Amino acid sequence: MRVPVAVTCRVLKLHRQHYHAWLACPVTTAELEEAHLANAIFDAHRDDPE
Numbered sequence: 001m002r003v004p005v006a007v008t009c010r011v012l013k014l015h016r017q018h019y020h021a022w023l024a025c026p027v028t029t030a031e032l033e034e035a036h037l038a039n040a041i042f043d044a045h046r047d048d049p050e
Contacts (some may be wrong), residue, residue: 009016 005016005019009019012045
């Protein structure tokens with residue numbers, strides 16, 4: 001079932017332009033940096049678990 005974007009945005013009380021901006025770039029720079037940091041910490045711990 002496909003729901004039109006306009007209906008979804010109205011129900012969720014979102015502006016369509018914000019939805020389309022998110023659609024163009026769903027992952028923020030901060031989220032990407034946090035993921036890289038988490039991977040670095042995981043790799044460092046894997047190499048030397050103590």
